[in-house]
Amino acid sequence: xxxxxxxxxxxxxxxxxxxxxxxxxxxxGAGSAAAVLRAVLDHGPVARGFIGTATGLSPAAVSxxxxxxxxxxxxxxxxxxxxxxxxGRPSVPLDVDTDTHLACGVHIAVPMLTFGIxxxxxxxxxxxxxxxxxxxDDTLSTIVRHLPGFLRRHAGHRRVLGLGVVxxxxxxxxxxxxxxxxxxxxxxxxxxxxxxARTGLPVSVDGxxxxxxxxxxxxxxxxxxxxxVHLFVGHVVDAAIATGGVVHHGLRSAAGGVAHLNLPGADLxxxxxxxxxxxxxxxxxxxxxxxxxxxAIPRPEAELLLGAAxxxxxxxxxxxxxxxxxxxxxxxxxxxxxxxELLVLTEMSAIYLPHLLPDLYEEIARLSRAxxxxxxxxxxxxFGTDVLAVAAAATVLDSVHRSPRTVHTRRDRQAxxxxxxxxxxxxxx
Numbered sequence: 029x030x031x032x033x034x035x036x037x038x039x040x041x042x043x044x045x046x047x048x049x050x051x052x053x054x055x056x057g058a059g060s061a062a063a064v065l066r067a068v069l070d071h072g073p074v075a076r077g078f079i080g081t082a083t084g085l086s087p088a089a090v091s092x093x094x095x096x097x098x099x100x101x102x103x104x105x106x107x108x109x110x111x112x113x114x115x116g117r118p119s120v121p122l123d124v125d126t127d128t129h130l131a132c133g134v135h136i137a138v139p140m141l142t143f144g145i146x147x148x149x150x151x152x153x154x155x156x157x158x159x160x161x162x163x164x165d166d167t168l169s170t171i172v173r174h175l176p177g178f179l180r181r182h183a184g185h186r187r188v189l190g191l192g193v194v195x196x197x198x199x200x201x202x203x204x205x206x207x208x209x210x211x212x213x214x215x216x217x218x219x220x221x222x223x224x225a226r227t228g229l230p231v232s233v234d235g236x237x238x239x240x241x242x243x244x245x246x247x248x249x250x251x252x253x254x255x256x257v258h259l260f261v262g263h264v265v266d267a268a269i270a271t272g273g274v275v276h277h278g279l280r281s282a283a284g285g286v287a288h289l290n291l292p293g294a295d296l297x298x299x300x301x302x303x304x305x306x307x308x309x310x311x312x313x314x315x316x317x318x319x320x321x322x323x324a325i326p327r328p329e330a331e332l333l334l335g336a337a338x339x340x341x342x343x344x345x346x347x348x349x350x351x352x353x354x355x356x357x358x359x360x361x362x363x364x365x366x367x368x369e370l371l372v373l374t375e376m377s378a379i380y381l382p383h384l385l386p387d388l389y390e391e392i393a394r395l396s397r398a399x400x401x402x403x404x405x406x407x408x409x410x411f412g413t414d415v416l417a418v419a420a421a422a423t424v425l426d427s428v429h430r431s432p433r434t435v436h437t438r439r440d441r442q443a444x445x446x447x448x449x450x451x452x453x454x455x456x457x
Contacts, residue, residue, distance in 0.1 A: 060093050061432045061433055062429065062430055062431065063085070064083060064090065064093045064094060064097060065097060065102060065103070067083055068103060069148075069247075069429065070082075070250075072121075072123040073106050073121035073122060074122060074123075075119040075120070076090050076120075077119065079122070100435045101125050101128030101187070101435070102125055102129070102148065102428070102432055102435065103123070104124075104125040104127070104128075105121070105122060106120070108120055108121070125148065126147040126148055127186065128186060129147075129148060129186060129428075130146065130186045130187070131147075131188070131189050131192060131424035131425050131428070132144070132145050132146075132175075132178075132183075132188050132192070132229075132421060133145075133146065133194065133417065133418075133419070133420025133422070133423075134175075134191065134194075135193075135195070135236060135417065136195035137195070137196070137262065137263060137416065138211045138313075139159055139160060139161070140158065140159055141157065141159075141160050141170060141174075142155060142156075142157050142416040142420060143155065143157070143174065143178050143417075144416070144418065144421050145178075145417075145421070146417065146418060146421035148428065148429075149247065150246060150247035150425065152414040152417045152418060154182035155414065158170060162212050164214055168219075168223065172223070172226045172227060175191075175227060188229070189424050189435065190230035190231065191229040191230065191424070192231075192232050192233075192239070192422060192423040192424040193219060193220065193223060193233045194234050194235065194236040194420050194422070194423065195209060195219075195235070195236060196235065196237075196260070196262065196266055197209035197210060197212075197214075197235065197264055197266065197287075198235070198282055198285065199233060199234055199235040199238075199281065200280070200281040201234040201423075202277075204224075205220070206219050207282075209264070210264070210287070210299055210307070211263045211264060211311070211313065220232070220233040232423040232424055232427065234422075234423045235268070235284070236266075236416075236419045237260040237266045237267055237284055238258075238268040238275050238284065239419045240258050240260065240372070240409065240415065240418070240419045240422065241258040241269075241372075242422045242423065242425075242426040243419065243422040244258060244409075246426060247410065248372070249370060249407065249410065251369040251370045252369070252372070253272070254271075254272070254370075255271045255368040255369045255370070256268075256269070256270040256371075257270075257363070257368045257370075257371045257372070258270075258372045258373075258374070259286075259358065259359055259362065259371060259372070259375075260374045261310055261311075261351075261358075261375040261376075262311070262375070263311055263312045263313055264287060265286060265287050265307040265310055265311060266286060266287060267284040267285075267286045267358075267362060268284045269283055269366060286306055286358055288300055288305045289305070289358060289361065290305065291304050291310070292304075294306075294308070294309035294354070296309055306354075309354060310355060310358070312330060312376065313328070315347060315348075315351055316329070316330065316333060318347060319333055319343075319347055322343055324343045324344045324347070330376065334376070337380075338380075348376070348377045348381065349384060349387045352375075352385075352391070353387060353391045355373070356387075356388050356392045357391070357395060359371060359373065359388070359392055360396040360399070363396050363398050363399040364396055364397050364398045368405070369405070370405060370406075370407060371405055371406045371407070372407055372408070373388070373406060373407070373409070374408070374409040378408035378409065382408060392406060
């Protein structure tokens with residue numbers, strides 16, 4: 029049963045990747061539309077003449093594509109800058125339209141849910157966090173209950189393009205199934221189909237490392253479009269690989285699985301039956317448990333650990349430095365295997381305590397045969413403390429920027445969706 033709210037945002041249907049959807053845009057000129065939107069995203073506000081130079085399209089093609097993108101609410105014309113009058117027609121600057129559409133996302137972590145609303149430039153408009161107990165049914169019900177109010181509070185008049193849901197572990201983006209999430213104990217959970225049925229929204233699902241790789245390609249450093257490895261170290265440890273601006277999923281959507289790489293010097297037993305696996309040794313849980321065992325913090329909570337580190341607690345800072353050296357081993361392995369232009373790290377110290385990163389760089393330089401300048405190649409996430417909110421919405425944004433014409437404005441479907449949401453709220457099933 030769909031969620032309904034008393035004062036809904038408008039929902040704009042899209043061809044999002046996910047259950048029953050195809051990521052490809054087969055409409056005529058799809059590649060040209062994406063190229064135009066990309067040029068404006070990179071350089072806007074810009075004139076149409078600049079777009080033609082950047083994309084190689086003729087003036088007529090640029091005019092046609094920009095008119096279509098404006099009608100879809102993806103581009104907008106800005107007022108001509110004031111100045112001395114010039115001969116001929118004034119150049120009207122174009123920019124990405126951040127006032128018409130938004131992407132919504134939910135990041136499922138341990139033990140928090142992060143709800144995010146992000147505009148078409150990848151900027152977080154709103155973010156809220158809720159704890160969850162980890163049981164699949166309870167987690168889905170929490171999402172379903174919280175989502176209408178979240179959108180009502182923050183989306184305003186703007187259309188929500190869809191719902192992106194990301195989490196760690198092995199996620200099959202094609203079917204929307206969480207194949208395995210070890211810390212949560214989830215196996216073969218049809219997350220996408222369940223949430224699509226309960227919310228009535230277009231839902232796209234992916235692993236958070238791949239989602240963040242997509243976000244880096246869209247909104248991060250340009251080198252990410254050539255070749256990128258994204259390494260995520262939190263309650264799960266996983267990675268994503270991209271070349272030519274395309275994230276590699278693999279035959280079984282299992283590409284980037286580094287959780288069970290052996291970490292030399294680690295000997296903790298893993299749920300897989302082995303010992304010394306990267307996830308067991310480097311996860312947030314392992315870090316927090318160790319900090320409690322040593323008496324550095326009273327409870328295994330990340331906020332307590334970060335507070336102690338910021339206060340200069342030598343024991344906590346030592347634990348974080350030790351973990352960074354372990355992360356460096358995984359990073360060095362990936363750098364030597366793939367030799368990417370860029371390796372992006374999303375990890376607690378990289379986000380909140382960047383002054384510790386020299387430990388990471390020093391260890392990578394010692395271990396890697398391919399990377400002689402880790403400070404240039406290895407970078408923290410482009411999204412700072414907004415990283416989880418951006419990850420959640422990234423699958424929606426990626427679909428829109430790659431296939432702009434999948435953003436439809438059919439009034440009949442919008443009217444149907446608005447009518448559903450305008451009914452009195454009902455309890456989540």
